[in-house]
Amino acid sequence: MIEGLVETARVHAPVLMLTTPLLAVTLILLAPVPRLSWAIGVTAAAATLLLSIDAVVQHLLAGAPVSEVSSALAFDGVGLACATIVAAASVLAMIVAGAVLRQFNERERPLSIALCLCVCGGWQGALAARDLFGVFLASETAWLAAVGLTALARDRGALNGALRMISTGAFSAALFLLGAGLLMRGAGVVRLSDLPLAQIAAPTSSAVGAGLIIVSLAAKAAIAPFHVWLGAAIGRTNALAALLLSSVGIVGALAVIARFAAYAIPAPALGESVASFLAILGGASVLIGSLQAIGAANVRRLAAYAGIAQGGGVLLALGLGSPAGFAAALLQLAALSAAGIAVLGGVAASGCKPSLDGLDGLGRRAPLSGVAMLVGALSLMGAPLTLGFLGRWRAIEAAVGVDLWWSAGLIIAASLAGAIYAGRVVERLYFRRAATPTPLQHDPWRVSMFPVLIVSILALALGLEPSLLLRVAQAASHQIAGDAP
């Protein structure tokens, strides 16, 4: 009987990955006790992660075919790998939420957990949706939940960030709708999996449609120059929203771009224009994000702008259009998510001021938070033996493999810029003394910050022994390149 239940859960994994957070939200709203809500949230996120890991083992590593039981949801290679990254980031962020819940009013704590689950579930849904309508609905659900979570902060400045998110969201939604309409009209397909084989009657309008969809998702992923909401939202909101936006929200949107590109690039009439557009957008984002990160004086904004540059790197890798490029993009996504949790989680764990001078001497005052931030910063700059290095190295290899030297050059430039801005963080942590040290908080719930340290260890361990991660990334990119076209 148990085997039967497990098999049923496996077959219906995409549906369960959406209904589990939804059930948890229902329970949280029925019993709005802060710590119970947190436990329910962590359990639901962990269950979702287990389902996605099992699906990765079954379909990507063991090569079992995907069962098509739902007409709306299904896994594919890139979608499944990305969903696992998002699920892992979600469970870590949910555990960390236990330590930062005190930043909310008593009544708001269960609601904040419920909103976190909606963000995570929304992006999971967008990664499993089979058609453009499902992607639209799921990504908008995640975005609106993220706006609500951002606005829950005590700092009134977060309301300004939430307002910018509403404006950006409407801009993004309108472009997605226009793009989807043009693509459906031009290519005659609704399902993503039909795109690579579609007989495209109107290539120009289809390419414009695909471009609009990419711009729409790029706005949600804070890809430059569509990142106007990012500084105000992450810079002024609470620690939980900042952590979730950077490690789940932005990564989720980038993952949906990767999945869409995996279907659009193999389409003969679309592939070249989509790949070129992704590369141009990625290049612009690398340059703008790096410059803004160098000029940032607030560690949260620094991490956010560094994320823009990293996101640009992901798009550059996708723009290569090869399976190796897709595998490199997946590695960079994992690195981006880990670095976000390590740096922003380190700030939250130490309870220091988010301004850069708040980091002065933090490595000695809060050694564990300091180590987490150090590893996060090293990964951001792409230092050897970190996950960030692995992603960039693979991207450079993939770029050289298709003779796109300018793309490889931009990725190297991003690393050099990373050495400047992430180097400032390391210098502040270990080579300065605080003029007026901020007293660190001693809350017993700080113990739930342990995932921040785990992420740091993982970012190093996977950099040192990346074979499993590489197998998953290669299997995911091969499935698209091998099956979809």
Added chain:
Amino acid sequence: MNSPDPMLLKAVAAASVALVALGIVVLLASANAGKRLAGVATTFLGSALALAALRAPQIFVTGAVVVSFGYMALGTLLLIRLQEAYGDTEIPSIDVADDSDESPGSAP
């Protein structure tokens, strides 16, 4: 069922693109949060019309309208909270208040 007049479809498509463009300009350029919210509504209205003109599936058009209500509801709540927190919904004065809230040297 009769197919729609192609000229009518083109007119609706042109009107929808104009509405989307107008909405985006208001979203980006308006100095008042309430007007930005009106820009949100205009943008969604334009994109729903565009979907209809492009003869997208009905569920897509309905979904666009439903999501637009979500944006309007959340935006209206935000407008109320902005008025309560800042006593104003003019973006420039909100930005000035935010700048003064942040301690010197902490803004990028």
